[in-house]
Amino acid sequence: MVEKAQGDKVTLPCTFVLSEEDEGPLDIEWVLIPADNQKKEQIIIMYAVDRIYNRYYPAMTGRMQFTNPDPRSGDGSLDILNLKAADTGTYQCKVKKAPGVQSQKIQLTVLVKPARTKCSIEGPQEIGKDVTLKCASQEGSPLLSYDWRRVSGRQELPATSMLNKNTGELLLKNASQDYSGTYSCVASNRVGTDECSVELHVTPPINTAGIIAGAIIGTLLGLFVLAFLVFCCCKKHREKKYEKEVHHDIREDVPPPKSRSSTARSYIGSNRSSLGSMSPSNMEGYTKTPYSQVPSEDFERPPGQNATFAPSKHDIAHKIGDITVV
Template identity: 95%
Template sequence: AALLVPLHLLCLSITSVGQSTFEKAQGEKVTLPCTFVLSEEDEGPLDIEWVLIPADNQKKEQIIIMYAVDRIYNHYYAAMTGRMQFTNPDPRSGDGSLDILNLKSADTGTYQCKVKKAPGVQSQKIQLTVLVKPARTKCSIEGSQEIGKDVILKCASQEGSPLLSYDWRRVSGTQELPATSMLNKNTGELLLKNASQDYSGTYNCVASNRVGTDECSVQLNVTPPINTAGIIAGAIIGTLLGLCVLGFLIFCCCKKHREKKYEKEVHHDIREDVPPPKSRSSTARSYIGSNRSSLGSMSPSNMEGYTKTPYSQVPSEDFERTPAQNPTFAPSKVAAPNLSRMGAVPVMIPAQSKDGSIV
């Protein structure tokens, strides 16, 4: 009787079937296994192909790397250029595993290894999840840090794949969380109800997921209530003082500006109402007129002492001329009593020197 052998044992088979899912952290390296065994019936050329199956079934599969006709082709997927390679440089040995270096979160997806050697054809799917470690975790305090108030300590990571878990611990004092505290591990909030000064200290938050952890710290200082009335009164007084100082400065500036403006106007003002100075001729007339008035009040008997001085003619307004220009007056032959009877007004003539100038 002939020995019947199952057909699947006579053709190509993939042996790496132990693990079909992988979780790795961003930046790490992963090896997606794909080992196989050929049979004597497989006589065609060996063809190994890795493809990325999209989550959307409407999209086409993306070829990543291929081995065909004793040659490797790795230029199909630009997103992994320089980051992927066959684990074994010669896949003909039965190892078509794929290495992906420096993993990124975008590398998450379903990968399929296809091995062909006619008439044998086999394939295997592997699920890869690239997780991001928590990073840039920040701690903060929400609420008034006063005795008797409720305080919330917050913790959040800017980066990190879900599901993230947060845990708070006290790293100073008793190193135990207050009895009234309530922790939410999913949101990272730690509620401290009815805070007292004993709650003061340093608190530490640890954010974690399946691939890593990150942490931050915050300092809590619970203080007595603030004197709000005193602060308001101080603010009002300070504001009033500031307004007073500002008003004084404005007054000084305005006063100084007015003084400068007044000085400038006085300096450049031309007084048109002031008459010009009198000429010498006018001065001479005044002088002679005053002498005439004084002499007119004198009696004829008192005029005898002045008969020696000729005053038959009154000097002209040009009495300040040079001696060469002054005219020579002839002495009068009429006596003083006769002049008085004729109605003449006696006038005192200032004495002159020989050169004609007034003595």
């Protein structure tokens, strides 16, 4: 029985002693006996007629050789390099030299070392709570064993701790601040070990009520700020809308330019006012003319004059004639 770790080198022993009666050619043969008895033996390497033949088993090509380059010396041991888990099996060495024959079986077990071991913490790290330290290797042949130790502060584990070597769990009951520190886990099997560590910080319980109150206050403040922003946006939108409407109304309410008839009326009205202020002595020279002869709104502007042209008082007086002032 031989146990080796994956990636290592193994030497399967096969030594022999020739007798004087052994006169035939030397023949050394290594075969792999399958676990299934229904299958044939697989030749791995052979020495015959002073030659070595090692191309029978592709799975080990380049990874096997005779320990002694000249097996005739009585050493037909086999070296297998860079072992793999698939190399596990029963190997048989056969030595033949007529009329003598010898054979030997060796059980090889290739084990995988623990690897990629990870440590973790499960449960709240608070005073008075139960905390579980977990350790697990992602690689490694069974049976794996786990062991926890404390590497900072007090070296021994807390008195309330409970270790399960098979699962790698370390339970710390009713944790206190003294439990804080660095813990290391070692995973092992028959061919190797692997290690990981984790930092434990035991703290006072969290003030849940304060956190809830803070969250509510924060939410209300957020809603208030959001409402204020919405109010500002709406107010600004209404102001812009109002300015636009006022501007539009002003443009629609602008009166059109005065026509010639309106200008004439204004002047007539002003002259009536002035005539009304005249004394009877000042009105003797005017000839009476019926009011119906007052110029109509179709008073035409003389050519070449702009819209602001205004007739003189003499022209107005001449048009309307004598006006009786009441």
